[in-house]
Amino acid sequence: MSSETLKIPQATAKRLPLYYRFLKNLHSAGKLRVSSAELSEAVKVDSATIRRDFSYFGALGKKGYGYNVDYLLSFFRKTLDQDELTKVALVGVGNLGTALLNYNFLKNNNTKISVAFDIDEAKIGSTMSGVTIYHMDDMEKVLEELGISIAILTVPAPYAQSITDRLAKANVKGILNFTPARLTVPATMRVHHIDLAVELQSLVYFLKHYGVNEVEEIEE
Amino acid sequence: MSSETLKIPQATAKRLPLYYRFLKNLHSAGKLRVSSAELSEAVKVDSATIRRDFSYFGALGKKGYGYNVDYLLSFFRKTLDQDELTKVALVGVGNLGTALLNYNFLKNNNTKISVAFDIDEAKIGSTMSGVTIYHMDDMEKVLEELGISIAILTVPAPYAQSITDRLAKANVKGILNFTPARLTVPATMRVHHIDLAVELQSLVYFLKHYGVNEVEEIEE
DNA sequence: AAAACATTGTTATCCATTTCACATAAAACT
DNA sequence: AGTTTTATGTGAAATGGATAACAATGTTTT
Ligand SMILES: NC(=O)c1ccc[n+]([C@@H]2O[C@H](COP(=O)([O-])OP(=O)(O)OC[C@H]3O[C@@H](n4cnc5c(N)ncnc54)[C@H](O)[C@@H]3O)[C@@H](O)[C@H]2O)c1
Ligand SMILES: NC(=O)c1ccc[n+]([C@@H]2O[C@H](COP(=O)([O-])OP(=O)(O)OC[C@H]3O[C@@H](n4cnc5c(N)ncnc54)[C@H](O)[C@@H]3O)[C@@H](O)[C@H]2O)c1
Numbered sequence: 001m002s003s004e005t006l007k008i009p010q011a012t013a014k015r016l017p018l019y020y021r022f023l024k025n026l027h028s029a030g031k032l033r034v035s036s037a038e039l040s041e042a043v044k045v046d047s048a049t050i051r052r053d054f055s056y057f058g059a060l061g062k063k064g065y066g067y068n069v070d071y072l073l074s075f076f077r078k079t080l081d082q083d084e085l086t087k088v089a090l091v092g093v094g095n096l097g098t099a100l101l102n103y104n105f106l107k108n109n110n111t112k113i114s115v116a117f118d119i120d121e122a123k124i125g126s127t128m129s130g131v132t133i134y135h136m137d138d139m140e141k142v143l144e145e146l147g148i149s150i151a152i153l154t155v156p157a158p159y160a161q162s163i164t165d166r167l168a169k170a171n172v173k174g175i176l177n178f179t180p181a182r183l184t185v186p187a188t189m190r191v192h193h194i195d196l197a198v199e200l201q202s203l204v205y206f207l208k209h210y211g212v213n214e215v216e217e218i219e220e
Numbered sequence: 221m222s223s224e225t226l227k228i229p230q231a232t233a234k235r236l237p238l239y240y241r242f243l244k245n246l247h248s249a250g251k252l253r254v255s256s257a258e259l260s261e262a263v264k265v266d267s268a269t270i271r272r273d274f275s276y277f278g279a280l281g282k283k284g285y286g287y288n289v290d291y292l293l294s295f296f297r298k299t300l301d302q303d304e305l306t307k308v309a310l311v312g313v314g315n316l317g318t319a320l321l322n323y324n325f326l327k328n329n330n331t332k333i334s335v336a337f338d339i340d341e342a343k344i345g346s347t348m349s350g351v352t353i354y355h356m357d358d359m360e361k362v363l364e365e366l367g368i369s370i371a372i373l374t375v376p377a378p379y380a381q382s383i384t385d386r387l388a389k390a391n392v393k394g395i396l397n398f399t400p401a402r403l404t405v406p407a408t409m410r411v412h413h414i415d416l417a418v419e420l421q422s423l424v425y426f427l428k429h430y431g432v433n434e435v436e437e438i439e440e
Numbered sequence: 441a442a443a444a445c446a447t448t449g450t451t452a453t454c455c456a457t458t459t460c461a462c463a464t465a466a467a468a469c470t
Numbered sequence: 471a472g473t474t475t476t477a478t479g480t481g482a483a484a485t486g487g488a489t490a491a492c493a494a495t496g497t498t499t500t
Contacts, residue, residue, distance in 0.1 A: 007430070011457060017421035021400060035477060044402045047477095048459055055479055063478040064466040086424050095319040100416070102315045109421050150423065174423045180241060182264045190430075192423045194414065196320070201237035201329050203370065203394045203412045204306050210227070210410075231487060255447065267447095268489050275449055283448040284496040 008056040015053060017109070018043050020076045026069050035066035087114040089148045089172075091163055092155030093123055093133055096178055100152060101128045113152065115142055136163075140170045150174040157181045228276040235273055237329070238263050240296045246289050255286035307334040309368045309392075311383055312375030313343055313353055316398055320372060321348045333372065335362055356383075360390045370394040377401045 022042050026034055036054075040047035054060045054067070060075060061067040077083060088105075090097050090113045097116065105111045116133045118124060124135045134142050143151075151172050155163060160181035167175065168186055175191045177183055180198075183191050242262050246254055256274075260267035274280045274287070280295060281287040297303060308325075310317050310333045317336065325331045336353045338344060344355045354362050363371075371392050375383060380401035387395065388406055395411045397403055400418075403411050 009456070010426075013425050013429070014418070014422045016425060017418040018402075018415070020421075021417075022402075037477080042402060044404075046459065048461095049457085051477090051479065052458080059479070061478055062466060063464065064468085064476045066477065080421065080425060081428060088420070095322045099315040099319040103416075105417060105420065109417055111417075111420050111424060149427070150420075152420075174427045176420055176423055182238075182242075182262065184264075190423065190426055192419050194416065194419055195238070196323075196414065197241075197325060197329055197331075198234070198237040199412050199414055200308070200325065200331050200370075200372075200396055201240075201300065202234045203396055203410065204331060205233050205236060205300060206230075206410055207370070207394045208301055209233070229487070257447080266489065268491090269487085271447090271449065272488080279449070281448055282496060283494070284446045284498085286447065 008053075012053045012056060015043075015045060015049075016076065016080060018045075019050070019053070020073075020080055020082070023069060023073045023076060027073050031069050033066045034069055034072075036061075038066075082110045084110065086111045086150065087146055087148050088112065089114065089139075089143060089146075089151045090116040090131070091118075091136075091139070091151055091153050091167075093118045093120070093128065094154060094156075097152075097154035098128065100154065101131055104129075114148065115146060117142075139166065143167075143170045143172065148172065150176070152176045152178070154178045228273075232273045232276060235263075235265060235269075236296065236300055238265075239270070239273070240293075240300055240302070243289060243293045243296060247293050251289050253286045254289055254292075256281075258286075302330045304330065306331045306370065307366055307368050308332065309334065309359075309363060309366075309371045310336040310351070311338075311356075311359070311371055311373050311387075313338045313340070313348065314374060314376075317372075317374035318348065320374065321351055324349075334368065335366060337362075359386065363387075363390045363392065368392065370396070372396045372398070374398045 019039070022039065023034075025042075036047040036050045039045075039050055043050075051061075054072075057075070057079065060072060088111055090101060093101065093116050097118075101113055101116060105113065113131055116128070116131050117136050117139050118133055119136050123133045126133055149172055151167050151174070153160060153163065153175055157179045158181075160177070160179040161183060164175065164183045164185060168189055173189055175183065175185070175189065177191050177193050178196070180195060182193075185191055239259070242259065243254075245262075256267040256270045259265075259270055263270075271281075274292075277295070277299065280292060308331055310321060313321065313336050317338075321333055321336060325333065333351055336348070336351050337356050337359050338353055339356050343353045346353055369392055371387050371394070373380060373383065373387075373395055377399045378401075380397070380399040381403060384395065384403045384405060388409055393409055395403065395405070395409065397411050397413050398416070400415060402413075405411055
């Protein structure tokens with residue numbers, strides 16, 4: 001029995017955190033109202049798309065006026081469960097894992113890396129940015145104790161699948177996967193891939209082959 | 221005049237580096253042929269989608285047989301310009317920037333961070349993983365000298381836009397943006413956003429609201 | 441060499457998402 | 471109070487992408 005809310009399109013769901021972030025900016029800047037056109041300029045999403053996205057949640061705005069920033073902000077805070085802290089585990093405290101640990105997700109989201117795991121004895125038992133690093137052997141136990149259901153995976157690719165299998169058994173439901181491995185998971189889990197190498201390579205490809213808006217030649 | 225190849229769908233273009241990576245794995249493993257079904261299992265993309273993707277480049281396979289790994293690999297190497305090295309600049313050598321510097325993109329791609337920029341005097345002039353860190357004041361000059369047209373942006377968000385404007389003037393055409401800022405760029409540029417916080421938050425949202433395939437209750 | 445088999449390439453269909461365009465209604469102005 | 475302006479919410483159309491399904495065709499087996 002999941003929080004039975006409505007099933008909005010996935011594309012919309014992915015934009016919600018973005019809207020939330022910019023609404024916070026507007027709020028800090030003291031803005032009281034905002035139009036879909038203004039928001040569009042800020043988040044670089046078509047204004048019609050923004051209105052459509054919002055409309056899945058009912059009529060949040062007023063015709064001829066726009067949206068009340070405070071109202072919208074508190075609405076999204078509830079919708080995005082920003083009131084309760086979501087605890088996340090980090091598996092693999094290497095280059096990337098360390099960067100993520102040092103970054104304070106809390107500043108913007110109510111999401112926090114609460115615990116980390118590694119196999120490097122030099123790191124185990126120590127604390128980074130207030131987060132204790134445990135041995136992988138203790139992973140299942142610690143995850144259960146803390147009731148954690150989301151993990152960030154930043155281990156070398158060859159270990160990704162077997163660790164994923166362990167996470168699945170430990171009742172973890174979501175993985176943010178930074179490794180190049182394509183994980184096999186039970187249907188009850190969800191994986192978001194962040195594939196930096198693919199992202200970089202596809203950017204190169206687009207630039208080479210899509211002649212990014214080459215200024216239209218003016219024939220003479 | 222961009223390499224006048226064909227205009228394949230963007231979704232396909234984003235999968236090409238993925239295919240390439242797994243083909244290299246297959247090659248290393250000594251496999252000579254592969255079917256779309258096998259590849260599908262490995263990269264977690266529907267086999268019909270894979271065949272469709274490949275078909276944009278002509279008939280690369282053989283009916284009843286599948287695809288020749290070597291042939292496919294060399295085809296994609298050419299298509300993805302893996303023969304020539306693409307030089308990339310890194311702007312902002314902090315937590316995240318350092319992790320990217322230490323990571324050797326070359327292992328898998330012919331893409332390399334060749335130069336880095338920062339404002340921290342402690343870092344400027346030093347070398348990390350063989351990459352020299354220059355002062356931001358020298359950015360335009362160095363970028364031009366090296367003929368770099370792609371940059372990775374890992375600076376604090378408030379500086380992202382003004383640095384982007386400088387990059388645009390310096391003839392950079394692509395930005396891999398890790399900052400939460402939504403950049404305004406000329407139509408001649410392309411930005412890929414990697415928004416870790418959004419990625420994490422939307423994962424949380426999906427798990428909470430989409431009840432990831434809750435095991436169908438068996439009514440008794 | 442024939443029969444059985446495997447797998448592509450593609451057509452047709454489906455689905456999700458974006459965008460247009462405008463009726464509607466509230467707000468701002470005169 | 472009436473008029474004009476503004477900006478929402480949404481039907482309808484357009485776009486973009488994924489998938490089912492299968493004829494075509496080469497491969498493998500006997
Ligand atoms: N660093 C980057 O910029 C970057 C970029 C793209 C992809 N990635 C991917 O992210 C992952 C991590 O990269 P990195 O640069 O941080 O690597 P890294 O080698 O610096 O860190 C890996 C960490 O995982 C730990 N580890 C190794 N085996 C383990 C195991 N079985 N269980 C638990 N922990 C284990 C190591 O002790 C180390 O601390 C890799 O899969 C890499 O391909 C990294
Ligand atoms: N570290 C993470 O895990 C993480 C996660 C999500 C998003 N981000 C985003 O990535 C960016 C970098 O994060 P970080 O953790 O590496 O921050 P950081 O503070 O560790 O690093 C920022 C670096 O940029 C340099 N810098 C500051 N102003 C500059 C300027 N004007 N020109 C050039 N360089 C400048 C600083 O000297 C520093 O080296 C931020 O925008 C952050 O929001 C980081």
